[in-house]
Amino acid sequence: MRPGSPSDTPIPWQRYLQALLVFLLASLASLSLLYLHQQQRQAETDQALRQQLRQAVQRFEEEVQQAQSGNAELRRLLARGAEQAELEQLAAQLLTRHPPIVSISTTRKLRVNFIYPLQGNEALLGLDYSVNPEQMSGVERAIAQRDTVLVGPIRLVQSLNLGIVNRTPVFADEGNGELLGLVSIALSLQDTLQRAGLLDLPAGVRLALRGVDGQGEHGQIFHGEASLFRQARLLLNIHLPGGQWQLAADWPQQGLTASRESRLLLACGQLLALVVALLWFHRRRPRSRTVFSSRPLPLRQLLLGALLLTLLPIIAIGGWLAYEHAQRAAEQISRQLADSISERTQDQLQRFFEAPRSVLALNVEQASVDLLDTQQPDALLQRLLLQLRQHPLLTFVSVGLADGQYYAGSRPPMGPDRGLRMLHARPAEQMQMQIHRVDAANRKGSLVSTGAHFDARQRPWFKAARHNGSMAWYEVYAYAIHDQEQAYATLGIGMSAPLHDSQGRFLGVATADIALPQLSGFLAELSEGTQALVFLLENDDQLLATSSTDALYRRQGEQVERLTSQTSDNPLIRAAGQALRDSGDSEGSLHLQIDGQTYHLDWRPYVLAKGPRLTQVVLLPDSQFASAMQALLHNTLYLGLAVLALGLLIALFVSDWVARPLVALNHWAAQLAAGQWQASPPQRSPVREVSDLARSLDQMARQLQQNTEQLEQRVAQRTAELQQANLQLAELSRTDALTGLGNRRHFDEILADEWARAARSGQQLALLMLDVDHFKLYNDHLGHQAGDQCLKTIASVLQSCARRAGDHVARYGGEEFAVIAADCDLARARQLGETILSVLATLGLPHPHSPLGRVSLSIGVAVRAASNQGSAGELIEQADAALYRAKQNGRNRVESDA
Numbered sequence: 001m002r003p004g005s006p007s008d009t010p011i012p013w014q015r016y017l018q019a020l021l022v023f024l025l026a027s028l029a030s031l032s033l034l035y036l037h038q039q040q041r042q043a044e045t046d047q048a049l050r051q052q053l054r055q056a057v058q059r060f061e062e063e064v065q066q067a068q069s070g071n072a073e074l075r076r077l078l079a080r081g082a083e084q085a086e087l088e089q090l091a092a093q094l095l096t097r098h099p100p101i102v103s104i105s106t107t108r109k110l111r112v113n114f115i116y117p118l119q120g121n122e123a124l125l126g127l128d129y130s131v132n133p134e135q136m137s138g139v140e141r142a143i144a145q146r147d148t149v150l151v152g153p154i155r156l157v158q159s160l161n162l163g164i165v166n167r168t169p170v171f172a173d174e175g176n177g178e179l180l181g182l183v184s185i186a187l188s189l190q191d192t193l194q195r196a197g198l199l200d201l202p203a204g205v206r207l208a209l210r211g212v213d214g215q216g217e218h219g220q221i222f223h224g225e226a227s228l229f230r231q232a233r234l235l236l237n238i239h240l241p242g243g244q245w246q247l248a249a250d251w252p253q254q255g256l257t258a259s260r261e262s263r264l265l266l267a268c269g270q271l272l273a274l275v276v277a278l279l280w281f282h283r284r285r286p287r288s289r290t291v292f293s294s295r296p297l298p299l300r301q302l303l304l305g306a307l308l309l310t311l312l313p314i315i316a317i318g319g320w321l322a323y324e325h326a327q328r329a330a331e332q333i334s335r336q337l338a339d340s341i342s343e344r345t346q347d348q349l350q351r352f353f354e355a356p357r358s359v360l361a362l363n364v365e366q367a368s369v370d371l372l373d374t375q376q377p378d379a380l381l382q383r384l385l386l387q388l389r390q391h392p393l394l395t396f397v398s399v400g401l402a403d404g405q406y407y408a409g410s411r412p413p414m415g416p417d418r419g420l421r422m423l424h425a426r427p428a429e430q431m432q433m434q435i436h437r438v439d440a441a442n443r444k445g446s447l448v449s450t451g452a453h454f455d456a457r458q459r460p461w462f463k464a465a466r467h468n469g470s471m472a473w474y475e476v477y478a479y480a481i482h483d484q485e486q487a488y489a490t491l492g493i494g495m496s497a498p499l500h501d502s503q504g505r506f507l508g509v510a511t512a513d514i515a516l517p518q519l520s521g522f523l524a525e526l527s528e529g530t531q532a533l534v535f536l537l538e539n540d541d542q543l544l545a546t547s548s549t550d551a552l553y554r555r556q557g558e559q560v561e562r563l564t565s566q567t568s569d570n571p572l573i574r575a576a577g578q579a580l581r582d583s584g585d586s587e588g589s590l591h592l593q594i595d596g597q598t599y600h601l602d603w604r605p606y607v608l609a610k611g612p613r614l615t616q617v618v619l620l621p622d623s624q625f626a627s628a629m630q631a632l633l634h635n636t637l638y639l640g641l642a643v644l645a646l647g648l649l650i651a652l653f654v655s656d657w658v659a660r661p662l663v664a665l666n667h668w669a670a671q672l673a674a675g676q677w678q679a680s681p682p683q684r685s686p687v688r689e690v691s692d693l694a695r696s697l698d699q700m701a702r703q704l705q706q707n708t709e710q711l712e713q714r715v716a717q718r719t720a721e722l723q724q725a726n727l728q729l730a731e732l733s734r735t736d737a738l739t740g741l742g743n744r745r746h747f748d749e750i751l752a753d754e755w756a757r758a759a760r761s762g763q764q765l766a767l768l769m770l771d772v773d774h775f776k777l778y779n780d781h782l783g784h785q786a787g788d789q790c791l792k793t794i795a796s797v798l799q800s801c802a803r804r805a806g807d808h809v810a811r812y813g814g815e816e817f818a819v820i821a822a823d824c825d826l827a828r829a830r831q832l833g834e835t836i837l838s839v840l841a842t843l844g845l846p847h848p849h850s851p852l853g854r855v856s857l858s859i860g861v862a863v864r865a866a867s868n869q870g871s872a873g874e875l876i877e878q879a880d881a882a883l884y885r886a887k888q889n890g891r892n893r894v895e896s897d898a
């Protein structure tokens with residue numbers, strides 16, 4: 001590389017700084033993208049894990065239900081007093097069908113009298129639950145609920161491993177008689193969890209379970225850490241016979257370098273940032289030369305530009321990251337809130353729907369022991385009203401007798417007066433429906449209205465109970481009770497069960513009923529303060545209840561048309577229903593855009609035992625978090641703009657502060673350049689670099705001034721020397737080196753000058769041409785050195801003779817001389833020639849080969865009066881001619897014009 005080429009110039013530190021800045025920005029951008037990518041992945045992972053856990057919980061519930069169906073089969077066998085062999089056969093089948101079952105046992109009363117398989121379970125045979133408190137609590141629960149309950153987890157007597165037990169009480173007389181015994185199917189907890197997939201979860205997922213003996217969130221923790229229930233990402237209820245468990249799951253947030261893919265992306269991002277920085281570094285070098293040298297930017301623009309370039313991306317990226325983060329946080333919060341609302345709703349619904357079941361179960365049981373006397377209508381009504389007061393959510397608790405009579409306690413679901421009512425349709429009033437108010441002591445009050453003829457046997461709930469033969473939910477129907485206040489002009493759903501006395505005689509049908517507005521009101525209460533829309537759909541998409549005030553049905557005359565999620569007036573319900581249909585899943589959660597608003601949608605099935613399958617939907621707007629998010633975004637932007645404005649002000653101030661002394665310096669430098677050395681330097685700048693520059697410039701100016709003055713002196717001296725040399729040179733150029741006389745050039749100049757002067761003055765000008773005689777012979781015989789010496793001697797003779805002012809002696813060339821004599825006539829000129837010959841003769845320079853034996857001269861003289869017509873050349877010709885004659889005439893003589 002050539003020294004001093006552009007590549008050799010040092011790279012300013014600013015370029016390294018720029019490259020570093022570019023690297024940092026590119027690195028920040030790549031990190032932001034990676035962060036977003038990771039957040040997306042995290043959201044997907046969260047969603048997938050939630051889905052996986054929900055499905056696992058569902059499988060667990062199914063596993064338990066599957067075992068529960070075995071309980072039902074065994075109960076039938078036991079109720080009809082089957083032989084041991086039959087029990088063994090069924091037990092063997094159940095064990096084969098469902099591997100997690102570890103034992104199947106039955107009791108007579110409370111003592112275990114059958115166990116399968118016997119091997120390994122011998123310890124259980126003969127066990128009396130009544131003396132075994134650990135077992136007895138579960139047994140009591142099953143008897144009290146008259147249905148299967150899940151007990152545990154408990155340590156199984158036979159294996160001491162943790163197990164769960166489905167216990168089913170068996171009563172005589174189709175469930176109405178005394179306790180015959182219990183059917184128990186024990187499952188290995190480990191195997192059941194394993195089969196459900198709850199033990200086979202991705203790495204990092206932590207689980208905890210609580211709710212021993214179905215006590216849900218109030219029950220003991222039996223798996224995992226208690227802390228999980230405070231920080232869980234997911235809380236799920238596990239619905240089990242007679243109760244529920246609660247599952248908490250948590251998993252770690254993925255870091256930026258959690259996966260290999262993320263690490264690879266991170267490395268690629270950083271590498272890319274490095275490449276971008278390097279490209280920038282190399283691209284800037286030539287550009288900086290052309291741009292900055294040809295079109296330099298003002299310092300102020302440069303500083304403002306640099307500041308904008310630095311701050312704007314930082315503010316933009318910072319604001320964007322803050323917004324993204326807030327948005328994700330809002331999404332997560334809304335998801336968690338929707339999750340928790342869903343869970344709470346599911347729990348509360350369970351309690352809600354438990355009310356009709358428990359009231360009905362009590363009435364059925366009471367009837368079976370002849371405690372429900374249908375012959376005493378007043379007492380019956382009192383009982384029904386009492387039950388209604390105990391369950392504030394119920395609309396009707398009623399009994400329809402076998403002959404069509406109807407007795408009910410009721411809470412009007414509509415209208416201004418919600419006080420309890422007593423309803424009856426009995427023969428005394430020709431089966432006309434009588435509706436009376438009821439006072440606080442359940443005494444009959446004023447008549448509200450008298451309705452039309454009413455036959456309980458025609459009502460859907462009555463028919464359903466007769467058809468099912470047992471307690472079951474009946475379909476939604478329109479109330480056939482009309483009063484003046486239209487308090488019952490709505491739809492209801494409930495459970496009904498046939499009533500039998502201790503003799504097994506059919507007494508009628510009992511119902512417990514909930515009006516749909518009450519169910520909706522219940523949902524509204526549940527979702528109060530959350531902005532969530534909660535609604536229940538039946539499997540055929542019909543709306544059962546909604547927390548909003550939207551209609552659930554339309555009346556067209558007597559016809560009632562129920563609304564579905566597609567025909568609802570509420571666009572949110574329509575959009576959510578559409579999302580559910582698009583998804584096709586029985587449960588899930590997703591984000592949904594409705595009219596530009598984001599909502600979190602969570603839906604899950606809700607199964608009513610012996611009733612319809614419902615879907616519980618929760619729709620929660622993100623808007624409640626959006627305002628906080630927007631406030632955060634605005635704050636970030638305002639803060640960013642404030643920082644930017646402040647930065648710009650500082651940049652303006654700094655640029656002015658730095659630029660002003662620089663401008664003054666520039667002005668001063670221009671004055672110095674114009675030679676104004678006395679110009680005063682600008683004031684000291686507070687900026688060190690500028691101050692240093694001013695000092696350097698001052699030193700440079702002083703040095704320059706000194707140098708200039710020295711140079712001027714030297715130039716003047718050199719010029720004088722040169723003039724002197726030139727004069728000497730001019731002198732030399734006119735002098736003959738041998739003789740010291742003027743040379744031919746000098747002769748010509750003098751002759752021209754004298755000729756001009758003579759012409760001006762009108763004087764005569766004489767010219768003598770002198771030539772050494774036989775000089776060749778002189779040289780030939782005496783040598784050239786001697787010849788030279790001879791010529792010098794002749795020159796001194798000539799100079800000594802022509803001493804008058806205006807006489808000029810010159811060597812005309814070779815051995816020929818000339819004498820110019822101004823203001824000289826012929827006589828005088830001839831006289832001068834003669835004098836010269838005479839002096840030379842006197843000298844007697846020896847010349848062996850001259851006839852005279854000495855050196856002599858021949859002289860031609862010409863004299864003319866100079867005029868403008870003639871020329872000096874003519875004078876020379878004249879003198880030459882005279883010289884020629886002198887040679888011709890014998891030499892050593894003077895000849896002239898005639």
Ligand SMILES: Nc1nc2c(ncn2[C@@H]2O[C@H](COP(=O)(O)OP(=O)(O)OP(=O)(O)O)[C@@H](O)[C@H]2O)c(=O)[nH]1
Binds near residue numbers: 776779783785891
């Ligand atoms: N030593 C010496 N000889 C010179 C110089 N200049 C001319 N000469 C000689 O002068 C001689 C002149 O010779 P010619 O012109 O033949 O004339 P001459 O021999 O003098 O004869 P005439 O003039 O007829 O008397 C030559 O031999 C030249 O070499 C000089 O500077 N030094």
